[in-house]
Amino acid sequence: MMELGAELDEKFAGLVKNCMVSGSIDQGLYIKYDVKRGLRDSDGRGVLTGLTEVSDVVAMEEDGAGIRTPIDGKLYFQGYDVEKMINGNKKKRFLFEEATYLLLFGELPGAEELESFIKILGSLRELSGHFVRDVIMKSPPENLMNALQKCIVLLYSYDENPDDVSVPNVLRQSLQLIAKMPMMAVYSYYAYRHFQLNKTLVVRPPKKELSTAENILYMLRKDRQYTELEACVLDIALVLHAEHGGGNNSTFTNHVVTSSGTDTYSAVAASMASLKGPKHGGANLKVMQMFADLKANCADYADEGKLAEYLQKILDREAFDRAGLIYGMGHAVYTNSDPREVMLKKYAYRLAQEKGMEEEFRLYDTVERIAAKLIAQKRHLFKPICANVDFYSGLVYTMLDIPMELFTPIFAIARISGWSAHRLEELVNRGKIIRPAYKYVGVHKDYHEISER
Incomplete structure (x- = not known):
């Protein structure tokens, strides 16, 4: 809370009271006008606001009479059952990069396609020393989601063509974000530990040949060591968090902001703001x-x-x-x-x-x-x-000895793949700007000069 002094503190308290009164709406009006609060029907189902092929979240089956019955949940990426992808990985490959390819391009990659894609991501992992010094190391916030937002927004200034929303350019930006998110998150944690907790500052660069999961553990640990199971479990966690339908709060936010025609960094920063919330990624x-x-x-x-x-x-x-x-x-x-x-x-x-x-x-x-x-x-x-x-x-x-400050950023490191796929889908299909209606339920008032109020 800001400190204004006793007299102004009292005035501010009055403003808070006014704000509460002004913002209060008769709850019965939501029923009267059949408002879909939270964009949900009365039975809790989401209101249909768009179409997607990126992923499918299945929890019910419906018979010919329209009766819906709960079933064991299923999650599909571009039509593929995620559980079968994970259980079918007989060669114990790291799957997050493969899942990312699938989300972005609609099909599972062949061996050569996957190898090429992994090399592209590896080549994009680095962050320049100027960016680390001028962005990450300055005024690190305690909440690392805000630190990541700052990094994403300021990447705009390091992009030679930030406002180009053509599919090729947005794909380039998306791949760079997917590759750089682990470094931005871990380096932000380094900065937080040093400047907020007075710990030794050590910055460990990633290895291009390692998977996303391996690199996170490699950069975080002093001895840079991890077991095969540790890396495997983190990789699975990344896959499971990578995407979850177009209706979840942060992904819907991405669709809304993308529909305005804004740049990639603004759209992703908006999704980050949503994911931070304790009702979502937190x-x-x-x-x-x-x-x-x-x-x-x-x-x-x-x-x-x-x-x-x-x-x-x-x-x-x-x-x-x-x-x-x-x-x-x-x-x-x-x-x-x-x-x-x-x-x-x-x-x-x-x-x-x-x-x-x-x-x-x-x-x-x-x-x-x-x-x-x-x-x-x-x-x-x-x-x-x-x-x-x-x-x-x-x-x-x-x-996995991952610090608590990085829990939600790890979610973001994974979900950037899904956000990117949905942003590209929104752009490819050239949808209208998303603008749902809000009904005005106040009263119209006569204006009076200030001396008459």
């Missing part, structure tokens, strides 16, 4: 904070009865942040299961075994099971409640 941080609070305040969390009591207090707004939410549980689309969570949970268990953290994994597994039942009871739901991908992603990153 959710895994809330999960980790919730578990820390659980351990501090639940007398015996090994006792399922005590654990259920604590979780009930969260739902009753008596514990943690008093929001009444068990973070990581529930999803806007999935009901039976989130396929990303199902896959990531398997790899989280393997990693827990390697790290000797089976007990921690069992705690998460137990909370997931109990929370689903408690939420259904609390909300009088007849459909199942599933954990979403955020429930285990923070645990995975913790086991």
Whole structure:
């Protein structure tokens, strides 16, 4: 809060009160005018606002009579089942680059196409010393999502043709962003540690021949060492976070901003602003904070009865942040299961075994099971409640020794592939500027001179 002095502080408090009164709308009007709040129908389904071929998020099946039944969730990239892509990777290749190629170009690459694509990304990974010094190292914010936004916006100044929105130029910009995001995120963390926490400043450049997942671990670790399983699990996490339909908040933001005709850096920065929010990409941080609070305040969390009591207090707004939410549980689309969570949970268990953290994994597994039942009871739901991908992603990153400050930036490193694919799709199809309607429900007033007010 800004400090204005006692008299002006009182005046400012009055302005806040006026703002609250002015901004308040009769909630009944939303029902009267059938407003699709959150762009959702009354049953929670998203309002159809566009078409896409980039990915498909499936949670229901519909019969000939139009009756919809929940099914185990499925996620498709350009028509390909992501679960089958991951399980079918018999040669244990790193898949994030392959998934990125698929999202951008619509088909899985052949061996030569993939090799060429990986070389292109590798050649684009470097950041100039001027950019690192003049952008990343100056005034690093505590929240690294803001640091990444700053980097993305200022890349505009380093681009010789930033405002060209032709498909070839936007593809070039997209590939550069996909390649450079890991460095911008990790270097921003270096700067934060040095200038905010007074730690030694060490900047480790990436290796062109390494995958995105390998490079993140390579740059973050002092000894630059990581196990095959560690790199594999991070790679899977990147694939699962790379894309999730055109309707998620940050991707829809990208469509909206792109439709205005603006430049790539502005569109991606807008998506970053959306992803930062705790209701979207920042959710895994809330999960980790919730578990820390659980351990501090639940007398015996090994006792399922005590654990259920604590979780009930969260739902009753008596514990943690008093929001009444068990973070990581529930999803806007999935009901039976989130396929990303199902896959990531398997790899989280393997990693827990390697790290000797089976007990921690069992705690998460137990909370997931109990929370689903408690939420259904609390909300009088007849459909199942599933954990979403955020429930285990923070645990995975913790086991990988990735600092908490980088949790949401890791999400962004992955999702830039999906944002790029959707931005290109919006440009190729030359859609209209996106402009939904807002109904005015205030009253028209007569104007009076200031002396008469």
